Amino acid sequence: MLEVSGLKAGYGQIEVLHGIDFHVNQGECVALIGANGAGKSTALKTVCGLVKPRGGTIRFQGRDITGASGHEIVRAGITMCPEGRQVFPEMTVLQNLKLGAYTRRDAEQADDLDEMMQMFPILRKRARQAAGTLSGGEQEMLAIARALMARPKVCIFDEPSLGLAPKIVAEVAETIARIKARGMTILLVEQNSLMALKLADRAYLFEVGKVVLEGTGEALQQNPDVARAYLGD
Structure with a gap:
């Protein structure tokens, strides 16, 4: 449903994404995990038209949307639940x-x-x-x-648990699981890697603007290197 190939993006003179590849199939929940500054949120913002790509392609339902504006992306069927909520107060x-x-x-x-x-x-x-x-x-x-x-046809979540108490984090995770059960296609960036991997059908591990590992949520939970670095094991 969503295919990102060789994507490069950044801010000013700094390149944050160095040619990343990932895809999301219809009905899947796909998580992007990794340390702060690894490029996860930049990837989401580039998909959503908030950051202009410097290379690569973004295809949605077979259509090339590389470099499309934010409002065009929304009309195409991709919406974001942004980091920090950003409600109109x-x-x-x-x-x-x-x-x-x-x-x-x-x-x-x-x-x-x-x-x-x-x-x-x-x-x-x-x-x-x-x-x-x-x-x-x-x-x-x-x-x-x-x-x-x-x-939306694809709903993107950027750090939905950020700054929330543990009890509320559990409620947010349950909510995302319910939305997925309704058939929604989800792309999730979440600093709470264990939560993300439990929700995800598949996940990609980002390190310094590159995808270094890909697998099912369950497989990445069981990967000893991922567990030591990101799951507190």
């Missing part, structure tokens, strides 16, 4: 959710809004509340629901 929860469907022109947005309220009951309780007044966990749920309101 002065707007209400309801307004944030409706913005998730900004590119849609169908008549089913109200049905999807109700579905999000059912999936995340706390958002129904907080519907008229300013998003900036929510807790970190509540904002994460809002960011996820906002991304789903676009009816």
Whole structure:
């Protein structure tokens, strides 16, 4: 569904990605793991049109989207739940959710809004509340629901557990698992490597802007080098 080949990208004079390759099949959850600064989030931002590629190709459902703008990527069917949530703090929860469907022109947005309220009951309780007044966990749920309101074909999660308490991290992981069970195709970057590998069908290990290892989530959990370096074993 999503194929990245030889991708190079960076910021200013610094090249962060040095020709990476990865792909995501329909219905899969694919995780990108690795240390801070390995290039995981840059890879996501480049796929989403927020960072311009310097080389390589990005293909989505067979279509070349290399270098497309962010709004073109969203219209194509890829949405991101960004690092740090990035809700619109002065707007209400309801307004944030409706913005998730900004590119849609169908008549089913109200049905999807109700579905999000059912999936995340706390958002129904907080519907008229300013998003900036929510807790970190509540904002994460809002960011996820906002991304789903676009009816994406691929949903990208960038560090969804960042800054959250362990109990809330477990709830976020359960939420992503439920979304995957609904058939959503997921690309996940997560500093909590154990959480990521438990959720992932397949995963790629990034080191200094390169992919150095690929395998199933289970296989990477059992890899002794990965366990020592990233799983605290």
